[in-house]
Amino acid sequence: METLNSKGELRRNEPLSGHTSFRIGGPADVLAFPVDREDLEALLRQITQQGRKYFILGGGTNLLVRDGGVRGVVVSLQRMGAIRTEREYRSVGGTFSIVAAEAGAPLGKLQSFAAEHGLTGLEFAAGIPGTVGGAICMNAGTAAGEVGDIVQSVTTLGYDGRLIARGREELGFGYRTSNIPEGHFVVEAAFVLRHDDREKIKARVKELQEKRKQRQPMGAPNAGSIFKNPYEESAGKLIETAKLKGRRIGDAQVSDKHANFILNVGNATARDVLELMEIVKQTVLEVHGVRLEPEIKIIGED
Ligand SMILES: Cc1cc2nc3c(=O)[nH]c(=O)nc-3n(C[C@H](O)[C@H](O)[C@H](O)COP(=O)(O)OP(=O)(O)OC[C@H]3O[C@@H](n4cnc5c(N)ncnc54)[C@H](O)[C@@H]3O)c2cc1C
Numbered sequence: 495m496e497t498l499n500s501k502g503e504l505r506r507n508e509p510l511s512g513h514t515s516f517r518i519g520g521p522a523d524v525l526a527f528p529v530d531r532e533d534l535e536a537l538l539r540q541i542t543q544q545g546r547k548y549f550i551l552g553g554g555t556n557l558l559v560r561d562g563g564v565r566g567v568v569v570s571l572q573r574m575g576a577i578r579t580e581r582e583y584r585s586v587g588g589t590f591s592i593v594a595a596e597a598g599a600p601l602g603k604l605q606s607f608a609a610e611h612g613l614t615g616l617e618f619a620a621g622i623p624g625t626v627g628g629a630i631c632m633n634a635g636t637a638a639g640e641v642g643d644i645v646q647s648v649t650t651l652g653y654d655g656r657l658i659a660r661g662r663e664e665l666g667f668g669y670r671t672s673n674i675p676e677g678h679f680v681v682e683a684a685f686v687l688r689h690d691d692r693e694k695i696k697a698r699v700k701e702l703q704e705k706r707k708q709r710q711p712m713g714a715p716n717a718g719s720i721f722k723n724p725y726e727e728s729a730g731k732l733i734e735t736a737k738l739k740g741r742r743i744g745d746a747q748v749s750d751k752h753a754n755f756i757l758n759v760g761n762a763t764a765r766d767v768l769e770l771m772e773i774v775k776q777t778v779l780e781v782h783g784v785r786l787e788p789e790i791k792i793i794g795e796d
Pocket of ligand 1: 549550554555556571678
């Protein structure tokens with residue numbers, strides 16, 4: 495196999511357990527960290543010319559990587575994370591700023607940037623881990639709001655090397671989804687945020703963080719909500735009332751605090767998690783007649 499070149503770092507046979515919030519996952523043949531857009535474009539050209547497969551990694555906070563790892567190149571945009579204010583304008587409802595963030599910026603950093611600059615709209619993101627790129631793809635959010643509400647435009651790089659900027663209405667935001675085609679890199683996103691009182695914004699953030707602390711298990715590695723909330727009821731309630739809290743396979747355990755979380759309480763394997771997910775799905779189907787769909791992305795080989 496030909497070699498790859500990048501201005502950034504290229505790690506061979508890199509365990510992905512070190513790059514996912516679940517702390518689970520076999521090795522990537524190559525894990526690449528391009529440092530800027532030019533570097534990413536050059537890397538993608540080599541990947542496609544050499545006929546290699548690739549996967550785009552954000553913060554790895556919504557991901558279960560199977561134990562055999564990922565063949566091909568895993569590309570992390572972690573080192574492309576600049577945030578800047580682009581322009582300010584007045585319109586109905588107040589003064590607004592457009593804030594642009596590179597895909598690798600942590601969503602939490604973007605939320606703090608907005609709060610510090612007295613910009614409202616991102617408070618809901620307080621406590622959602624991961625990157626801006628992942629948040630765009632997943633339309634990350636809570637009952638208090640979601641990323642798609644405040645996006646102005648997103649720039650993507652396709653496998654054909656073309657950069658495309660698309661407006662919010664073209665991005666197909668839905669419940670934890672967008673229509674970013676697989677294999678297309680989100681490289682940057684622009685957000686519309688309204689000017690507001692900084693202290694009020696910080697107070698809202700604090701309140702949402704407190705609520706999260708009460709609901710969410712802290713401590714053991716996890717990947718957030720495992721299943722999407724079906725139409726009928728929250729996935730957590732369905733799993734809890736099917737008496738699955740605390741259910742354990744190997745070191746994977748359904749959280750006692752929030753039943754839609756699976757915790758890695760030691761050295762869980764992806765196999766443990768997948769087996770437990772299957773039990774949860776089957777039991778919820780038998781007890782409630784509801785078919786749960788995974789929210790997390792499952793990738794790699796057994
Ligand atoms: C403790 C905890 C709490 C959580 N709470 C919430 C919550 O309240 N609300 C919520 O919505 N989610 C929540 N999550 C899930 C997760 O944080 C979000 O889905 C997050 O947006 C995923 O971002 P990421 O960068 O980690 O993406 P990853 O997990 O790395 O990837 C997710 C998907 O996005 C793709 N992707 C990532 N970056 C790019 C890019 N630059 N270009 C193209 N594709 C890309 C990946 O290929 C993959 O398909 C939680 C997770 C944890 C661990």
